[in-house]
Amino acid sequence: GxxxxxxxxxxxxxxxxxxxxxxxTFVVPIRSPRxxxxxxxVSVTDLGEKIGLKALDNGFIIFNDYRIPKDSLLNRLADVxxxxxxxxxxxxPIARFGIILSTLSxxxxxxFGLAVTLVRHATxxxxxxxxxxxxxxxxxxxxxxHQVRLIPCLAIAYMGHIIHNELQTTxxxxxxxxxxxxxLGTELHAVTSAAKPVYTWLVRDCIRKCLEVSADNAYxxxxxxxxILLTSDPSYTYEGDNNVLIQQTTxxxxxxxxxxxxGKTIQFALQSANFLSNADQILKQxxxxxxxxxxxxxxxxxxxxxxxxxxxxxxxxxxxxxxREQETSIFVVNSSSQVYxxxxxxxxxxxxxxxxxxxxxxxxVTDYASKEVLLKLxxxxxxxxxxxxxxxxxxxxxxxxxxFAHYLEDGILTLCRSLTD
Numbered sequence: 001g002x003x004x005x006x007x008x009x010x011x012x013x014x015x016x017x018x019x020x021x022x023x024x025t026f027v028v029p030i031r032s033p034r035x036x037x038x039x040x041x042v043s044v045t046d047l048g049e050k051i052g053l054k055a056l057d058n059g060f061i062i063f064n065d066y067r068i069p070k071d072s073l074l075n076r077l078a079d080v081x082x083x084x085x086x087x088x089x090x091x092x093p094i095a096r097f098g099i100i101l102s103t104l105s106x107x108x109x110x111x112f113g114l115a116v117t118l119v120r121h122a123t124x125x126x127x128x129x130x131x132x133x134x135x136x137x138x139x140x141x142x143x144x145x146h147q148v149r150l151i152p153c154l155a156i157a158y159m160g161h162i163i164h165n166e167l168q169t170t171x172x173x174x175x176x177x178x179x180x181x182x183x184l185g186t187e188l189h190a191v192t193s194a195a196k197p198v199y200t201w202l203v204r205d206c207i208r209k210c211l212e213v214s215a216d217n218a219y220x221x222x223x224x225x226x227x228i229l230l231t232s233d234p235s236y237t238y239e240g241d242n243n244v245l246i247q248q249t250t251x252x253x254x255x256x257x258x259x260x261x262x263g264k265t266i267q268f269a270l271q272s273a274n275f276l277s278n279a280d281q282i283l284k285q286x287x288x289x290x291x292x293x294x295x296x297x298x299x300x301x302x303x304x305x306x307x308x309x310x311x312x313x314x315x316x317x318x319x320x321x322x323x324r325e326q327e328t329s330i331f332v333v334n335s336s337s338q339v340y341x342x343x344x345x346x347x348x349x350x351x352x353x354x355x356x357x358x359x360x361x362x363x364x365v366t367d368y369a370s371k372e373v374l375l376k377l378x379x380x381x382x383x384x385x386x387x388x389x390x391x392x393x394x395x396x397x398x399x400x401x402x403x404f405a406h407y408l409e410d411g412i413l414t415l416c417r418s419l420t421d
Contacts, residue, residue, distance in 0.1 A: 002046065002057055005031045010100075013073070016084040022097055025074040030061065041066035050234055090182065099185045103175075104239070108192040109167045111238045115203040116160035118232045123153045125224055126210035129217050146213055147416040153206035154419070155381040158374065160199055162358045167192065170270065187268045190252040194350035197242035200235060207232055247334065249346035250316065257317045260310075272353045279310045287399035295407040296415060298359055298375060301382035305352035308389060311396045312345040348389060355382050373419070380415040383408055 006029050013024040030042045038044050043062040050058050070080060077096060078088035090096040127150055130140035140146050170188055174181055211218040211225055218225045236242060253273065256266055260276040267274055275282065285307055289295050319341050323333045334342070358378050365371040387408045393399050 003031075003036055005029060005033045005036070007061070013078075013080075013086075015080060015086045019086070021078070021086055021088075022093055023100055024078060025100065025103070026068065026072045027074065028068055028072055039066070051230065092182075099182060105167075105171055105188050105192040106175075107239050108196040108245075109164070109171055111196050111235055112160070112167065112192070112199050113164045114235055115199045115232070116157065116164050118228050118235075119153060119160065119203040119206050120157040122207045122210040122225060122228045123150065123157050125228075126150055126214050127154065129214050129223075140213070141420055144413060144417065147420050148412060149209045149213055151416040151419050152380060152384040152412070153209060155377040155384065156199075156202050156206055158377050159354055159358050159381045160203075162361050163195070163354050166357055166361070167195065181269075184269045186252065187270050187272060190249045191270060191272055191350065191353060193245050193248035193252075194346045196239055197246045198347050198350050200232075200242065203232060204236060243338070243343065246343060246346045247338065249349060250342040251334075253313055253345060253349060254317055254320065257313055260313075270353070271356065272349070275306045276310065276313070279313075282307050282310045283314070283396075285398070287393070287404055289407070290403070292407055292410055292414065296379045296383060296411040298355070298379050298382065301379060301386070302352065302355050302359065304386060304393075305348060305355060305382070307396075307398055308348050308386075308392060309345070309352055311392060311398070312341065312348055316341040316345050344389065344392075351382075351385050376415055376419055380412065380419065383411040383415070387412070 006027055009026045009028045010023055011026060013021045015021065029039065030044065031038050041064050043064070045059050045062075047058040047060065050056055070082075073080060077090055077099060078086065080086050088096060090099065127141065130146055130150070133140045141150075167188075170184070174184055174188060207225075207229060211229065214223065214225065217223050239245060256273055256276055257279075259266060260279040263280060264277070266277045285303070289300060294300060316337055319337045320333055323336055327333050327336070355378065358381075362371060362374045362378060365374060390405055390408060393404055
């Protein structure tokens with residue numbers, strides 16, 4: 001920006017003995033508070049306006065042999081003495097790194113919340129428009145072709161609102177705790193590293209569908225969709241590239257797989273991956289449902305996602321082990337398994353987290369009518385997202401024959417029609 005006098009900087013901490021202690025956080029003064037001119041050794045350059053965010057300052061900063069005092073180090077977790085001796089409350093550098101990364105979850109949660117707010121507004125505008133648009137004595141909302149495009153967006157909006165509240169609560173607990181919650185911090189980092197990419201992708205597609213079904217109305221400034229579109233597009237770039245960020249989730253899951261294979265107990269506070277303790281039994285399951293009502297039951301949908309997560313985790317792990325026999329570069333190994341393995345794994349893992357967590361929240365709702373609608377929206381969220389991964393259920397011999405695919409399609413149509421009525 002043009003007026004910031006200090007920044008929070010994440011940088012490698014190297015002590016006088018030339019030991020690199022990894023990523024740490026520093027409060028760095030960059031401008032004189034009196035003149036707002038950069039200090040010697042600091043170059044700050046404006047990058048100009050950003051699409052959809054004209055009022056936001058974008059720029060870059062360069063340091064050239066710039067020295068800062070030792071007190072600039074934020075020392076909640078670690079500190080350096082006057083003699084240059086490093087000390088930390090967390091002896092394990094991996095655990096310490098996980099806690100430091102967990103502080104970055106705040107930005108991802110905020111971006112997640114922005115995406116949810118935008119999809120709520122866009123969906124409300126589009127549904128109201130087609131609900132009053134008549135064609136041959138029926139509203140457009142009664143048309144299944146419009147229902148399957150908009151009602152899933154409504155489900156995404158509702159589930160996103162629930163999960164955003166849960167993530168905010170968890171982050172506040174983590175930041176306000178006097179204890180060092182290592183496991184919670186690393187798990188939250190894994191969840192939010194998938195939450196931001198997955199939901200901004202979902203919201204991007206939903207907003208496009210809202211524009212499409214709103215027809216000419218969408219391009220009237222008064223509709224409000226223009227502002228939503230211009231605000232949403234830049235948000236996909238916040239906190240880094242989605243395809244890179246989501247790899248953080250995959251790496252965390254891959255570290256859990258050897259323990260899962262050995263049948264060890266996997267226990268985390270958010271319970272996002274606890275089911276991996278039973279991975280062996282889950283992978284032995286076969287599809288045995290023979291009616292649509294049971295297929296779209298939320299407990300069964302959660303079971304589909306658990307099998308799918310275990311299957312994709314095994315595929316990704318085996319794929320990377322195979323690549324390691326051919327490649328010495330870790331970058332090549334990770335990038336070569338990203339497109340058809342890692343990305344799908346992290347996405348499905350987060351979708352399972354949404355279903356499991358939202359189901360717990362909705363189960364506590366006391367108003368029966370509201371609870372019934374919310375459960376239908378949750379089931380729709382599950383089956384609508386599941387159709388993108390139907391091929392894995394056949395590939396992994398979880399099912400055979402046409403029933404699974406037919407139930408997916410019929411389930412989406414049935415839930416959309418029921419929610420519209």
